[in-house]
Structures are given as C-alpha cells and as structure tokens.
Amino acid sequence: MSFWVDPYRFLLEWLRNLLIGWGLPADWAQVVLFFVGAFALGTAALLLVVFLIWLERKVVGRIQDRLGPNRVGPWGIFQTIADIGKIFTKEFITPVGVDWLLYNLAPVLSVGAVLMLWAVIPLTMTLYGVNLNVAVLYIIAVGELGEMAVILAGWGSNNKYAVLAAFRAVAQLISYEVPLIVTLLLPVMFAGSMGLNDIVQAQSVWFIFLAPVTALIFFIVSIAEVGRAPFDLVEAESELVSGFNIEYSGLKFGFFFVADFLHAFTIALLFATLFLGGWRGPGAIQYPVLGFVYLMIKTSVVYFIVILLRASLPRFRIDQMMNLNWKLLTPLSMTMLVLTALLDKLLPSSPLFVRIVGMVVMNVLVLLILNQILKLVENRRPRPVVAPVVRPVARPPQISSVQNGSGTSS
Amino acid sequence: MLADWLYIGIFLIISLFLPSVALIVAGILGPKKPNPVKNSTYECGVETFGESLTQFKVQYYLYALVFLVFDVEAIFLYPWAVAYQVQTVFYVVEAIIFVLILLFALWYAWRKGALEWV
Numbered sequence: 001m002s003f004w005v006d007p008y009r010f011l012l013e014w015l016r017n018l019l020i021g022w023g024l025p026a027d028w029a030q031v032v033l034f035f036v037g038a039f040a041l042g043t044a045a046l047l048l049v050v051f052l053i054w055l056e057r058k059v060v061g062r063i064q065d066r067l068g069p070n071r072v073g074p075w076g077i078f079q080t081i082a083d084i085g086k087i088f089t090k091e092f093i094t095p096v097g098v099d100w101l102l103y104n105l106a107p108v109l110s111v112g113a114v115l116m117l118w119a120v121i122p123l124t125m126t127l128y129g130v131n132l133n134v135a136v137l138y139i140i141a142v143g144e145l146g147e148m149a150v151i152l153a154g155w156g157s158n159n160k161y162a163v164l165a166a167f168r169a170v171a172q173l174i175s176y177e178v179p180l181i182v183t184l185l186l187p188v189m190f191a192g193s194m195g196l197n198d199i200v201q202a203q204s205v206w207f208i209f210l211a212p213v214t215a216l217i218f219f220i221v222s223i224a225e226v227g228r229a230p231f232d233l234v235e236a237e238s239e240l241v242s243g244f245n246i247e248y249s250g251l252k253f254g255f256f257f258v259a260d261f262l263h264a265f266t267i268a269l270l271f272a273t274l275f276l277g278g279w280r281g282p283g284a285i286q287y288p289v290l291g292f293v294y295l296m297i298k299t300s301v302v303y304f305i306v307i308l309l310r311a312s313l314p315r316f317r318i319d320q321m322m323n324l325n326w327k328l329l330t331p332l333s334m335t336m337l338v339l340t341a342l343l344d345k346l347l348p349s350s351p352l353f354v355r356i357v358g359m360v361v362m363n364v365l366v367l368l369i370l371n372q373i374l375k376l377v378e379n380r381r382p383r384p385v386v387a388p389v390v391r392p393v394a395r396p397p398q399i400s401s402v403q404n405g406s407g408t409s410s
Numbered sequence: 411m412l413a414d415w416l417y418i419g420i421f422l423i424i425s426l427f428l429p430s431v432a433l434i435v436a437g438i439l440g441p442k443k444p445n446p447v448k449n450s451t452y453e454c455g456v457e458t459f460g461e462s463l464t465q466f467k468v469q470y471y472l473y474a475l476v477f478l479v480f481d482v483e484a485i486f487l488y489p490w491a492v493a494y495q496v497q498t499v500f501y502v503v504e505a506i507i508f509v510l511i512l513l514f515a516l517w518y519a520w521r522k523g524a525l526e527w528v
Binding site for chain 2: 035037038039041042043089090092095107109115131136140155167170174175178181182186188192193241247252255330337342
C-alpha cells in the first residue's frame with residue numbers, strides 16, 4: 001500500500017508498528033491510536049472554522065456589493081487569525097448571580113456537540129472515526145445535546161432575556177428535530193444499515209434521485225437546526241437583544257459562533273454523505289484519496305447554497321416558522337415516508353431505471369398536489385381587513401384660523 | 411464493537427477537552443478588571459429588578475409533549491427501516507399503519523390548538 005493511494009491507512013499502520021515496536025501491547029497501541037485520531041480529527045475540524053469564517057464573510061460581502069476582509073494577508077485570508085488573536089485576549093465579564101457551572105459548561109458543550117458529529121462521518125472509504133452501527137441515531141442524540149447547551153446558557157445566565165430566548169430557541173430546535181428524524185429514516189431504509197459508511201457504500205444511485213423531496217426537507221430542516229438565516233431566530237437580535245448568549249463575552253461568546261459555523265459545514269457534509277453519495281465517484285474505491293476530493297466538492301456546493309440562502313433570504317417570524325414545521329414539513333415528511341416505503345416495495349427493483357423514474361415521478365406528483373393544497377389553504381385563510389377607516393386627525397384648523405386672523409386684523 | 415464505543419468515548423472526552431483548554435488559555439491571557447457596574451446583569455440600560463428566571467408560557471410544554479411523541483416513535487421506526495430491504499409488503503403496511511396513527515395524533519394536536527404559537 002503506497003502513501004499516495006491511502007495516506008491515512010499508511011500513517012495508521014506506520015504508527016501502530018512504531019508503537020508495537022516500542023514494546024506496547026497491541027490493545028494499548030489501539031487506544032493510543034484512538035486518542036491520536038480523535039485529537040487530529042477534532043483539531044482539524046476546529047481549524048477548518050478559521051477558513052469557514054473567512055469564506056462566509058468574503059462571499060456575503062461580495063453579495064452585498066462589498067469587498068469583505070481584504071487587508072490581512074492575500075485576499076484577507078488571515079483576517080480570522082487576527083480576530084482569534086484579539087478574542088483570546090478579551091476579558092471574560094461574568095455577571096453577578098450566574099450559575100457558574102452551567103454558565104461555563106454551555107459554550108464548551110455547544111462546540112463539543114458539533115465536534116462529536118465528526119466521529120461517525122466517513123471522509124473517504126477508509127478515513128472515518130468509526131463506522132458505528134447506530135450512527136444515525138447517534139447523530140440525532142448528539143444533535144439534541146446542542147440544544148442542551150442553548151438551554152444551559154439561557155438558564156445559567158441569570159438574565160430575563162436570556163431565559164426567554166433560550167425557551168424560544170429550544171422550542172424551535174426540538175420542533176425541527178421531528179422532521180429531521182423522519183427524513184433520516186429514508187437513507188437508512190434504502191441502505192439497510194444505520195452506519196454512515198454503509199449508507200455511502202449503498203449509494204450506487206445517489207439517494208437524492210430516489211427521494212428528492214425528502215432531501216429537500218432534510219436540507220431545510222438542517223438549516224433550521226443550525227439556526228442560520230432564514231431560521232436565525234435563535235439569535236433573536238431584533239426582539240430579545242441578542243438571544244440566549246447575551247451575557248457572554250470574549251471567547252465564550254465566540255464559541256457559540258464557532259459552533260454555528262462548524263455546524264453549518266457539518267450539515268453540508270451530512271447532506272453530501274446521506275444524499276449525494278459521500279465519497280463515491282470514479283476511482284474512489286481504488287484510490288481513497290480521490291474520495292476525499294469528491295466529498296469536499298459535494299460539501300462545498302451544499303455549503304455554498306447555505307451561505308447564499310443566508311445572504312439572500314429575510315428572516316421568518318417565530319409563529320410562521322413553527323407553522324412551517326408542524327403544519328407542513330412534519331406531515332409532508334411522514335407522507336413521503338409512507339409513499340416511498342410503499343412504492344419501493346411495489347416497483348420492480350431489477351431495472352434500476354424503472355425504480356428511479358417511478359420515484360421521481362411520485363415525488364413530482366406529490367409536489368404538484370402539495371402546491372394545489374397550499375393554494376387552497378392560502379385562499380381560505382382569513383385576512384385582516386386593511387380598508388381605510390376615518391380616523392380623527394390632529395390637524396390645526398387652518399381655514400378657520402386664517403378667517404379668524406383676517407377677521408381680527410380687519 | 412466495543413472498540414467502536416471506546417472510540418466514541420475518547421472522542422467525547424477530546425471534543426469537550428479542546429474547547430475547555432481554549433477557554434482556560436483565554437482566561438489566562440485576558441485582563442481581569444471586574445467592577446460592580448461591569449458585572450451587573452444586562453437590562454436594557456436600567457437597573458435590574460425582580461426575578462431573572464421569569465415565568466414562561468405553557469405553550470412550550472405542549473410543543474415539548476408533541477415532540478416527545480415523535481421522538482419516541484424514532485426508536486420504533488429505525489429498526490424497521492434497517493430491516494426494510496428484507497421485508498415483505500405486509501410488514502411495510504404494518505409500519506405504515508403505525509405512521510398513520512402518528513399522523514392522526516398530529517392532526518388531533520393540531521385541531522386542539524396545541525400547535526398554535528400564542
């Protein structure tokens with residue numbers, strides 16, 4: 001096995017042999033390798049955030065007809081590093097009456113919960129933390145840990161706005177968990193396994209072609225889970241000062257945003273893994289390095305769409321957002337689950353072409369029917385009357401005063 | 411199998427350890443000049459008054475209850491989804507009936523007004 005074909009396995013075997021050569025038992029060598037692997041993966045993910053923040057500022061700047069960061073380094077690429085230097089030397093302002101443990105645990109947990117997702121995502125055929133046999137359930141569980149961080153931050157801060165914002169944020173996040181759980185069922189169903197590497201290996205046809213509507217729902221829901229625009233009510237700048245992170249300062253505040261950026265990239269990675277075939281591509285099995293390139297291309301496309309949505313869409317109102325989730329996405333995702341499960345059993349599986357066309361036709365039909373239903377509902381919705389009413393106006397009685405004035409002068 | 415969970419455990423420790431270290435380093439590097447005004451709770455520029463852990467709407471509980479129904483449902487549906495490829499149509503129809511019961515529950519909550527943001 002050459003270094004260039006699969007550098008990860010190459011380094012792993014080299015390190016394992018080195019450790020065993022030093023006289024370490026094989027089991028302990030494995031544990032040390034786990035530590036090294038986890039440390040490398042976690043550090044790489046955190047360092048990636050430096051690049052992601054620069055990328056997002058640059059892209060959003062261009063969309064808003066600005067230059068974006070362009071002073072520190074070529075194209076401003078070291079801007080984030082300068083920002084990190086600044087934020088590390090900021091004072092931690094801890095307000096009186098905070099619950100010390102919860103207050104300090106929240107930012108750590110919010111970054112940690114996103115990092116933990118990386119343990120199960122396969123980056124190439126051979127490079128993955130672990131191909132867990134319940135990886136999808138693990139993703140859901142760890143995702144809900146991030147909501148724990150939000151409520152800890154709000155509750156521990158000893159601030160009215162923080163508590164209110166935390167309740168609202170958690171109401172949003174747990175509501176959007178429901179369609180997320182249901183949509184994640186479909187890749188598991190097609191692949192017959194919950195391991196993410198098994199799901200990727202089962203995608204001889206990308207699952208987005210078998211379940212386009214479900215993929216779309218997953219995309220929308222995962223953006224809401226991250227709390228990005230147009231679903232960034234978690235921050236609630238316009239009504240609750242700053243949201244649950246109001247009492248945080250310095251790096252503790254920064255960590256909520258590190259978690260936000262990393263989470264946005266991670267959901268793009270998850271989307272690419274679950275629906276776009278992950279590391280699959282021509283030659284990815286013989287040369288696992290290529291798989292990483294394919295995965296990064298797919299992820300970048302999805303991540304770019306996430307940034308574009310953030311830059312171009314206005315923010316939802318909270319009641320609109322809850323209605324969208326409970327009254328549209330949840331019933332729709334469950335309907336898609338039922339229809340897909342039924343159709344996949346009824347369609348003959350031997351010619352792959354028939355299966356794909358059948359699924360796509362069914363999805364398009366569902367979208368058309370949904371469009372008609374939404375039109376009907378929209379027409380029946382009672383609207384507030386905005387007809388002009390005659391209101392008393394505080395206007396100076398001009399004509400009479402002029403008459404009076406002229407009267408007194410004459 | 412057990413090694414998988416060992417890795418998850420190690421990764422869990424590392425992913426909490428890395429941010430903690432960064433926070434500790436930042437705490438050492440940053441200045442420490444607290445004063446009572448700076449440390450007071452933020453309250454839109456006025457003096458803080460009353461309990462900070464305010465009352466909240468019962469609506470949040472309703473959302474949480476509806477969420478709980480669907481969250482528990484996941485435990486039943488995931489094993490079915492893993493075994494989907496080897497099932498006959500009969501088992502698929504059974505699971506569909508289960509999903510329809512859930513949809514009925516959602517419809518009931520909807521009609522009762524549990525899903526209205528007030």
